[in-house]
Amino acid sequence: MQGVILAAGRGKRLRPLTLARSKAMLPIMGKPIVERVMDVLREGGVGDFILVVNPKDGEILDRFAGRARFAFQEEPLGMAHALRCAAPLIEGDFLLAACDSLVSPAHVAELIRCQSRADVSAALSLQRVDRSQIGRLSAVELEGDLVTRIVEKPSPDEAPSEIASLPLYVLPPRILDYLDRVPLSPRGEYEIQDAIQMLIEKEGGVRGIFAAWRLDLTTVEDLLAINLRYLAEGRDLRQPHPSQVGAGTRIIPPVRIEEGVAIGERCLVGPYVYMERGSRLGSGVTLREAVVLRGAVMERGTAIGRVIY
Numbered sequence: 001m002q003g004v005i006l007a008a009g010r011g012k013r014l015r016p017l018t019l020a021r022s023k024a025m026l027p028i029m030g031k032p033i034v035e036r037v038m039d040v041l042r043e044g045g046v047g048d049f050i051l052v053v054n055p056k057d058g059e060i061l062d063r064f065a066g067r068a069r070f071a072f073q074e075e076p077l078g079m080a081h082a083l084r085c086a087a088p089l090i091e092g093d094f095l096l097a098a099c100d101s102l103v104s105p106a107h108v109a110e111l112i113r114c115q116s117r118a119d120v121s122a123a124l125s126l127q128r129v130d131r132s133q134i135g136r137l138s139a140v141e142l143e144g145d146l147v148t149r150i151v152e153k154p155s156p157d158e159a160p161s162e163i164a165s166l167p168l169y170v171l172p173p174r175i176l177d178y179l180d181r182v183p184l185s186p187r188g189e190y191e192i193q194d195a196i197q198m199l200i201e202k203e204g205g206v207r208g209i210f211a212a213w214r215l216d217l218t219t220v221e222d223l224l225a226i227n228l229r230y231l232a233e234g235r236d237l238r239q240p241h242p243s244q245v246g247a248g249t250r251i252i253p254p255v256r257i258e259e260g261v262a263i264g265e266r267c268l269v270g271p272y273v274y275m276e277r278g279s280r281l282g283s284g285v286t287l288r289e290a291v292v293l294r295g296a297v298m299e300r301g302t303a304i305g306r307v308i309y
Helices: 033-044 058-064 079-089 105-115 131-136 173-181 192-202 220-232
Strands: 002-006 048-053 069-072 094-098 122-128 138-143 146-152 163-171 206-210 255-257 273-275 286-292 303-308
Touching (some): 002 033, 033 094, 069 079, 079 094, 079 173, 079 192, 105 122, 163 192, 192 206, 220 286, 220 303
Parallel strands (some): 002 048, 122 206, 255 273, 273 286, 286 303
């Protein structure tokens, strides 16, 4: 199974964090979120990756050279447009995913199994959400587990249900034949939902599978929440080397303190702290439930909790 991951967006709602790097490269406990997505998809059954990226994103190109093939999307013109950019590399059934949405590997495997059935043309990941949130996702109409209608970012009044289609789909290669017929939306994008609706009307057999949970990175608060969840689950923890820590400093786990981090004297760090390589604490800093990104310097005597710095 091929995996096509859309990673060309800059992440405007995550500014200023995305002024220096793309959304796909924001860190989740030592790995860019796009790599966390790849790990989940690989465990769920995806073995070959295509990353749709901005050609100017040198950081993502350098990190994944030799680990994925690249397709280039110079302008953010929507998921259907991004898929058109990747189409020459697609060889069969494929999984299409956003770079900012995490589910369980078991859910990925279930989607792949579902789409492999003879009576299924495509499998969509679904989740029930509050109607007030449906406007930033896609809404679907179901008959049993068959998707009969999909609408991109409807208003609460226009939504056919409170069931959202998440940005995770297992699709047949013939979906590519519909892409040239997708119109430009009022948002100025070419929406993959329009192509899926054409597939529904032409062939049917589009089925939905409900995800038990999903983590998604849309805001700065999301980046903090995802990292805190990984810390709470004890994933990829790392205590600092003694040479990184000044005298009288206490480190309270769980933490991840990367190499290249410097912590001053008489600090209190933790619990639930992730410090990215290249960050620094002055003396007497208190830090808990926080993410400190590369290049950040916290001055002497600062006390911070539950924040991205």
